[in-house]
Amino acid sequence: MEVTVYIVRCSDGSYYTGLTKQEVEARVWEHNAGVHDGYTRKRRPVVLVFTETYDRITEAIERERQIKAWSRAKKEALIALQYERLPELARNRQNVPYVRKWPPLEG
Template structure:
């Protein structure tokens, strides 16, 4: 069984990451026709910008969760297939100064 992890760009410029066992074209059609309630329903149309295919659903689920936790910049590097940029983008996110809480 093949499982596809995908990213779509929504009409508001945001990204949605999901996975599907059906052909990606069918899933994209479902997003654009409002078949499912959820994030993309009010952000149509959506445009497919990235896919990866896995043989095991557990691997696809892990990858989907990983990507969902990434920053916008890191997702955009992945979409560009700029894999060499991904480690630095992880480090940059961790090294950013945190906002002051006002105490102390």
Template sequence: MPLEATVYILRCADGSYYTGLTKQPVEARLWEHNEGLYDGYTRKRRPVVLVFTETYDRMLDAIAREQQIKGWTRAKKEALIARRYHCLPTLAATRTGPDLRRQPPATLD
């Protein structure tokens, strides 16, 4: 029997997102977050609401996905939460594209 792991995203009371991973039922983990049982990001941002889950058969796949999502922008996380998968490539391109705010250094001719 495969060991399942769930990647989840919580929306915190301050509007921020927390991405986590659990081997236990996600409802139990959500309860732990809302009870403030562990010191961490969500403890001072309660209550939290579960807004997204994905379940994996392999722990290594779940860990990789959690790390991937943690590196995403807020806009990309919101597209994932809304299941707007078609938006993800465009949002990824804007994250890795050129930074138009940066200007090349001035040269003295």
């Protein structure tokens, strides 16, 4: 079974991350038609900006949760396929230099 993790950009500029077992275009249509109550209903229209496909639903659920927890900057790097930026954005969420706190460095 294929499962697609997707990101849509809403009319207010926010991002919504979801997953679907159906064709992703059909799911985006549902968002735009207001078929389901939820985050995107008052933020229509939405535009599909990113997809990843998984063979296992457990992997898709894990990835969806991971992306939902990310900052806007990190989501935008993913959407732009700038994978090399993701580690730095993970460490530097508030644009503060990364400082290792534990375990203490020996020296």
